Amino acid sequence: MSAQREMKEKNPWHTPVTIIITVIGVIAIVALVTVGVLQNKPLLQKYKYGIVLDAGSSHTALYIYEWPAEKDNNTGRVEQIHSCKVKGPGISSYASTPLKAGESLRECMQEAEQRVPRKRHHETPLYLGATAGMRLLNMEDSAASNKVFQAVEEALQKFPFAFQGARILSGQEEGAFGWVTVNYLDDRLKQGLETTGALDLGGASTQISFVSDNYDGSESPDNSVTFRLYGNGYNLYTHSFLCYGKDQALRMTLAQQTLSGPRTIQDPCFHAGYNETKNYSVLYDSPCVSKRKPQSAPATFIHEGKGNFQQCQEIIKRVFNFTDCKFSQCSFNGVFQPLLQGPFGAFSAYYFVMNFLNLTDTSIPLETVRDKLSRYCATPWHQVVQQHPGVKVKYLAEYCFSGTYILTLLTEGYNFTSWSYPKIKFIKKIKGSDAGWTLGYMLNLTNMIPAEAPDSPPLPYTGYVSIVTLLAVLLFILFIVSLRPLWPRCSKQLQII
Numbered sequence: 372m373s374a375q376r377e378m379k380e381k382n383p384w385h386t387p388v389t390i391i392i393t394v395i396g397v398i399a400i401v402a403l404v405t406v407g408v409l410q411n412k413p414l415l416q417k418y419k420y421g422i423v424l425d426a427g428s429s430h431t432a433l434y435i436y437e438w439p440a441e442k443d444n445n446t447g448r449v450e451q452i453h454s455c456k457v458k459g460p461g462i463s464s465y466a467s468t469p470l471k472a473g474e475s476l477r478e479c480m481q482e483a484e485q486r487v488p489r490k491r492h493h494e495t496p497l498y499l500g501a502t503a504g505m506r507l508l509n510m511e512d513s514a515a516s517n518k519v520f521q522a523v524e525e526a527l528q529k530f531p532f533a534f535q536g537a538r539i540l541s542g543q544e545e546g547a548f549g550w551v552t553v554n555y556l557d558d559r560l561k562q563g564l565e566t567t568g569a570l571d572l573g574g575a576s577t578q579i580s581f582v583s584d585n586y587d588g589s590e591s592p593d594n595s596v597t598f599r600l601y602g603n604g605y606n607l608y609t610h611s612f613l614c615y616g617k618d619q620a621l622r623m624t625l626a627q628q629t630l631s632g633p634r635t636i637q638d639p640c641f642h643a644g645y646n647e648t649k650n651y652s653v654l655y656d657s658p659c660v661s662k663r664k665p666q667s668a669p670a671t672f673i674h675e676g677k678g679n680f681q682q683c684q685e686i687i688k689r690v691f692n693f694t695d696c697k698f699s700q701c702s703f704n705g706v707f708q709p710l711l712q713g714p715f716g717a718f719s720a721y722y723f724v725m726n727f728l729n730l731t732d733t734s735i736p737l738e739t740v741r742d743k744l745s746r747y748c749a750t751p752w753h754q755v756v757q758q759h760p761g762v763k764v765k766y767l768a769e770y771c772f773s774g775t776y777i778l779t780l781l782t783e784g785y786n787f788t789s790w791s792y793p794k795i796k797f798i799k800k801i802k803g804s805d806a807g808w809t810l811g812y813m814l815n816l817t818n819m820i821p822a823e824a825p826d827s828p829p830l831p832y833t834g835y836v837s838i839v840t841l842l843a844v845l846l847f848i849l850f851i852v853s854l855r856p857l858w859p860r861c862s863k864q865l866q867i868i
């Protein structure tokens with residue numbers, strides 16, 4: 372019993388001094404860690420917003436983007452939180468009634484007012500970018516195009532956002548910003564990974580953009596766009612083919628078949644049994660075809676389908692010029708194109724059409740894709756209508772043409788082969804944001820992608836807290852151990868007291 376007591380008395384841990392030191396030490400560690408955690412805790416998230424209106428040839432769409440306020444300079448954090456499809460046609464269709472172009476945007480803009488928190492309205496930039504529809508209108512009638520812009524600007528200025536202007540994007544910008552969007556959303560830029568090429572098929576123009584090792588921009592500098600993003604340099608090849616969007620390509624294909632001004636055409640790109648009376652002046656009302664308008668055509672023609680994929684491909688090929696090329700290699704129409712490289716993301720009409728045709732799976736061999744499309748084109752029109760009751764008849768009638776056009780453009784135009792075709796991915800969205808030029812455009816105008824890699828803390832937050840805690844505990848133990856010589860004396864002194 373007395374030996375036990377002696378041992379207990381000798382154990383320095385049982386002296387009041389060590390107990391006091393321990394308690395103070397523990398309190399100090401808890402305080403240190405708490406201060407560290409509170410001080411470094413991310414502040415309550417605040418968000419910033421940006422709005423982009425994509426005034427395309429066929430329609431206008433509004434996109435709202437959101438990002439954490441303190442991370443303007445970081446990557447992968449801008450997200451699309453809302454999109455709104457403007458009712459009615461694209462703004463270029465309001466050439467004769469410009470005020471209506473402005474009015475058409477009202478509903479989507481009101482939605483934007485609801486979606487963006489009120490206190491952020493005034494600091495939220497609002498951009499409108501117009502593409503091929505307005506490019507064509509500007510070529511045809513620049514006064515009309517200016518009036519449309521004036522009306523649209525007046526309408527947008529009435530909203531509480533920071534309106535940054537409305538303008539026509541060049542084809543180069545449209546292609547390059549589509550490429551930025553795809554690679555930003557895929558987190559490829561900050562990590563310096565191999566980039567994805569971008570294929571955009573609109574209504575009036577189509578863009579191809581990719582990085583190719585054997586392209587330094589010297590051959591055909593017009594097709595070159597250089598970027599420095601997050602410390603990496605990119606030499607992008609990009610080209611926009613005006614009139615080769617799917618609506619204008621359809622006009623050109625119809626124009627090929629109506630050169631002599633016939634009353635009826637039998638169109639292999641439309642289903643057998645399809646029969647519509649169409650207006651010559653409407654068909655030829657576009658700079659893409661206006662010069663080819665037949666001299667002595669009647670007012671209308673009967674557009675009949677005959678559903679033949681092979682023949683459809685033949686007449687589509689006629690709208691491409693595959694022979695003239697003054698460069699080392701070309702895609703078509705004498706336009707330089709370096710060797711295709713890397714994976715590709717194909718969006719907008721590429722996706723709408725291939726998704727409808729159940730052909731988004733590019734691991735299906737090209738031959739099988741052609742066979743499937745050929746069978747679809749051969750389906751009689753009444754059967755197609757019956758099989759797809761919910762689909763807009765205008766879209767439905769054109770899928771055979773559109774599918775054939777897409778395959779022709781990709782394989783004959785851009786030279787995709789059965790080896791490179793599987794590298795294409797038909798996509799609509801990436802991580803919740805639509806693929807298209809709008810996000811890249813906004814990132815560029817808000818300087819949200821730095822040229823050099825941003826400095827980032829060497830440790831993640833949790834790692835930092837763990838290390839601080841560990842070091843504090845270690846220091847405390849060392850402190851206690853360093854007091855060892857005092858332990859027996861302290862305990863004796865306390866016993867005397």
Ligand SMILES: Nc1nc2c(ncn2[C@@H]2O[C@H](COP(=O)(O)OP(=O)(O)OP(=O)(O)O)[C@@H](O)[C@H]2O)c(=O)[nH]1
Nearest residue numbers: 427428429430502503573574575576616719720723
């Ligand atoms: N099937 C289908 N087609 C669509 C849909 N939305 C748009 N389209 C058509 O697809 C084509 C391309 O559409 P968009 O990418 O919006 O083209 P756009 O931006 O208006 O035209 P550009 O100014 O040339 O870029 C047009 O012919 C549209 O009519 C859809 O939801 N389904």
Ligand SMILES: [Ca+2]
Nearest residue numbers: 427502573719
């Ligand atoms: Ca577009």
